[in-house]
Amino acid sequence: xxxxxxxxxxxxxxxxxxxxxxxxxxxxxxxxxxxxxxxxxxxxxxxxxxxxxxxxxxxxxxxxxxxxxxxxxxxxxxxxxxxxxxxxxxxxxxxxxxxxxxxxxxxxxxxxxxxxxxxxxxxxxxxxxxxxxxxxxxxxxxxxxxxxxxxxxxxxxxxxxxxxxxx
Amino acid sequence: xxxxxxxxxxxxxxxxxxxxxxxxxxxxxxxxxxxxxxxxxxxxxxxxxxxxxxxxxxxxxxxxxxxxxxxxxxxxxxxxxxxxxxxxxxxxxxxxxxxxxxxxxxxxxxxxxxxxxxxxxxxxxxxxxxxxxxxxxxxxxxxxxxxxxxxxxxxxxxxxxxxxxxxxxxxxxxxxxxxxxxxxxxxxxxxxxxxxxxxxxxxxxxxxxxxxxxxxxxxxxxxxxxxxxxxxxxxxxxxxxxxxxxxxxxxxxxxxxxxxxxxxxxxxxxxxxxxxxxxxxxxxxxxxxxxxxxxxxxxxxxxxxxxxxxxxxxxxxxxxxxxxxxxxxxxxxxxxxxxxxxxxxxxxxxxxxxxxxxxxxxxxxxxxxxxxxxxxxxxxxxxxxxxxxxxxxxxxxxxxxxxxxxxxxxxxxxxxxxxxxxxxxxxxxxxxxxxxxxxxxxxxxxxxxxxxxxxxxxxxxxxxxxxxxxxxxxxxxxxxxxxxxxxxxxxxxxxxxxxxxxxxxxxxxxxxxxxxxxxxxxxxxxxxxxxxxxxxxxxxxxxxxxxxxxxxxxxxxxxxxxxxxxx
Ligand SMILES: Cc1ncc(C[n+]2csc(CCOP(=O)(O)OP(=O)(O)O)c2C)c(N)n1
Ligand SMILES: [Mg+2]
Numbered sequence: 076x077x078x079x080x081x082x083x084x085x086x087x088x089x090x091x092x093x094x095x096x097x098x099x100x101x102x103x104x105x106x107x108x109x110x111x112x113x114x115x116x117x118x119x120x121x122x123x124x125x126x127x128x129x130x131x132x133x134x135x136x137x138x139x140x141x142x143x144x145x146x147x148x149x150x151x152x153x154x155x156x157x158x159x160x161x162x163x164x165x166x167x168x169x170x171x172x173x174x175x176x177x178x179x180x181x182x183x184x185x186x187x188x189x190x191x192x193x194x195x196x197x198x199x200x201x202x203x204x205x206x207x208x209x210x211x212x213x214x215x216x217x218x219x220x221x222x223x224x225x226x227x228x229x230x231x232x233x234x235x236x237x238x239x240x241x242x
Numbered sequence: 243x244x245x246x247x248x249x250x251x252x253x254x255x256x257x258x259x260x261x262x263x264x265x266x267x268x269x270x271x272x273x274x275x276x277x278x279x280x281x282x283x284x285x286x287x288x289x290x291x292x293x294x295x296x297x298x299x300x301x302x303x304x305x306x307x308x309x310x311x312x313x314x315x316x317x318x319x320x321x322x323x324x325x326x327x328x329x330x331x332x333x334x335x336x337x338x339x340x341x342x343x344x345x346x347x348x349x350x351x352x353x354x355x356x357x358x359x360x361x362x363x364x365x366x367x368x369x370x371x372x373x374x375x376x377x378x379x380x381x382x383x384x385x386x387x388x389x390x391x392x393x394x395x396x397x398x399x400x401x402x403x404x405x406x407x408x409x410x411x412x413x414x415x416x417x418x419x420x421x422x423x424x425x426x427x428x429x430x431x432x433x434x435x436x437x438x439x440x441x442x443x444x445x446x447x448x449x450x451x452x453x454x455x456x457x458x459x460x461x462x463x464x465x466x467x468x469x470x471x472x473x474x475x476x477x478x479x480x481x482x483x484x485x486x487x488x489x490x491x492x493x494x495x496x497x498x499x500x501x502x503x504x505x506x507x508x509x510x511x512x513x514x515x516x517x518x519x520x521x522x523x524x525x526x527x528x529x530x531x532x533x534x535x536x537x538x539x540x541x542x543x544x545x546x547x548x549x550x551x552x553x554x555x556x557x558x559x560x561x562x563x564x565x566x567x568x569x570x571x572x573x574x575x576x577x578x579x580x581x582x583x584x585x586x587x588x589x590x591x592x593x594x595x596x597x598x599x600x601x602x603x604x605x606x607x608x609x610x611x612x613x614x615x616x617x618x619x620x621x622x623x624x625x626x627x628x629x630x631x632x633x634x635x636x637x638x639x640x641x642x643x644x645x646x647x648x649x650x651x652x653x654x655x656x657x658x659x660x661x662x663x664x665x666x667x668x669x670x671x672x673x674x675x676x677x678x679x680x681x682x683x684x685x686x687x688x689x690x691x692x693x694x695x696x697x698x699x700x701x702x703x704x705x706x707x708x709x710x711x712x713x714x715x716x717x718x719x720x721x722x723x724x725x726x727x728x729x730x731x732x733x734x735x736x737x738x739x740x741x742x743x744x745x746x747x748x749x750x751x752x753x754x755x756x757x758x759x760x761x762x763x764x765x766x767x768x769x770x771x772x773x774x775x776x777x778x779x780x781x782x783x784x785x786x787x788x789x790x791x792x793x794x795x796x797x798x799x800x801x802x803x804x805x806x807x808x809x
Contacts, residue, residue: 141370
């Protein structure tokens with residue numbers, strides 16, 4: 076099963092290797108991993124997406140808890156949550172498809188962030204499904220390059236669930 | 243406050259931590275540490291080992307015998323990589339050691355400088371935590387944290403990497419009195435709800451058994467365990483690592499369980515209706531490895547300080563995360579003053595299993611059996627002697643035939659099974675407990691893996707006996723070849739062995755040899771009563787096999803019993 080795990084960790088060198096090491100030791104692949112500072116510069120937030128046996132993931136989470144640098148860890152998989160990913164994507168742009176690309180960007184609410192002689196670079200934010208659908212549609216036009224942030228996730232506010240997610 | 247360099251802060255903080263002995267070997271990047279060391283003479287004793295692996299096992303043996311963290315000091319690169327086996331060994335058996343390595347100066351990190359290795363990266367998976375020190379001023383705090391992390395919660399190794407420029411840097415010495423680690427809060431007491439649940443389960447069980455592990459020893463919880471077992475009249479069996487936690491001469495004691503455990507212990511666990519595991523982690527050597535068929539009719543209470551041990555191999559009904567001593571006290575407090583119990587039938591059943599297939603041997607031929615040798619050792623050594631075994635058949639026979647009545651008297655590499663551990667670990671134990679009798683029981687294979695430490699043992703005038711069981715083989719490998727590989731003895735026999743008596747003598751130790759059963763006891767006694775380092779080479783029969791045995795992956799009631807005729 077696919078798991079989205081959220082960790083608050085000390086913002087110092089080596090922490091990421093420790094976290095990633097628990098997965099490599101079990102031969103697990105990490106689907107995506109996102110790390111950035113929180114409001115407190117001493118703390119980073121990691122969002123990690125992986126697929127594996129629930130039982131093993133539970134063990135991994137217990138091990139995260141044991142780590143001196145891990146302040147807090149939560150498996151968001153069963154929780155109501157918001158998950159988003161951002162991608163930058165550069166597609167071939169020529170006389171014929173320029174308008175089509177812009178139309179699709181508009182439908183998906185993607186932004187044009189760079190315009191070149193032969194290409195457009197677009198920025199899109201959304202959940203996994205939306206991002207994948209966008210990539211699929213652009214595929215026939217010729218994707219030159221793609222960069223994805225990986226998933227970031229947050230639990231929904233218990234009181235206000237289901238709002239603020241208009242996409 | 244005083245200004246000083248990192249090297250001096252290192253010793254000041256060790257002294258403040260109550261450390262009085264360290265095991266090490268100098269080299270390039272720690273030379274300044276060694277340079278200032280004479281200033282601290284009298285307060286800290288440095289033991290110059292002959293190999294960094296030896297130093298690590300010594301620190302480990304010291305920690306296991308004393309309960310205090312063992313300390314290693316060495317240089318970078320090859321020295322640091324030499325400590326890795328010792329660190330992994332300590333980690334698997336939850337032993338608190340703190341390893342200090344020298345490192346290339348900070349600006350050179352990652353440049354493939356001379357004797358550079360990524361100590362932090364290499365030891366990350368086998369330490370509980372590790373540190374790269376970036377400022378001399380941070381060293382005392384990091385050291386305090388390192389000792390705290392190593393010895394609290396589930397004890398484990400910690401490594402502190404000290405770049406040369408940090409060792410040389412001058413700053414104010416500030417040793418913090420408080421430790422503040424927001425991501426590390428080791429468990430203490432168990433959840434009261436779980437305690438109550440456990441008590442209810444215990445009170446209604448008919449065939450309970452205590453499955454005691456090394457955690458009882460780490461937690462110094464033997465007195466509580468004894469009271470708990472006695473008040474409830476619950477039989478106690480032990481894992482390899484738990485030996486000594488419960489007195490073997492107590493009538494409730496059922497012998498060791500597991501792959502080479504006793505028939506009675508394995509049958510009792512398999513047939514029980516309530517397994518109370520304390521400080522054990524249900525590994526495959528303790529359970530046979532067939533986790534699905536583990537104790538099919540039993541509910542399981544699992545007391546462990548490490549939440550990640552819970553439900554790892556076996557899914558349990560009542561987990562209690564906490565320190566074994568505190569949890570046992572909580573359980574004792576929660577018991578009613580009058581307990582209705584009738585264990586007659588259950589205890590008679592265990593007794594019957596034990597009579598049916600006792601642990602035994604039959605010393606009749608003219609070759610010494612290792613079982614007989616260890617049984618003899620058990621009879622003639624002090625009640626509280628510390629026995630440190632190595633890895634192989636002899637290790638299992640020590641576990642089966644030596645009678646351990648006190649915690650911290652049985653020391654062995656259980657989790658990692660590190661050959662070469664025994665001798666240096668025995669030396670560490672002797673440094674920790676100079677007034678106790680310490681015996682290293684080793685094999686001809688294992689001993690050759692760290693025999694260079696004979697020089698260290700002689701140099702520090704240790705009174706230490708080595709009982710070296712020479713069967714001319716990697717005996718345990720040979721046993722598996724006999725049982726599972728049709729007697730195809732590939733690479734298990736030694737074509738050449740040193741003359742161990744001459745070897746010992748060449749280091750300035752005393753060497754003795756015995757090959758006749760009728761001379762064994764006298765030779766052992768002579769060795770044990772001789773001062774200094776004594777190596778007794780016992781020539782033993784290589785054909786003897788360790789029984790009973792649960793074949794790997796087997797269930798606990800499925801034992802190969804062997805043909806021991808205990809006449
Ligand atoms: C460092 C290491 N290498 C290899 C092994 C595999 N191994 C386990 S027992 C054993 C043989 C041990 O021989 P010896 O010390 O003579 O003990 P015996 O079994 O003969 O009593 C070997 C090679 C190990 N446990 N540790
Ligand atoms: Mg041997």
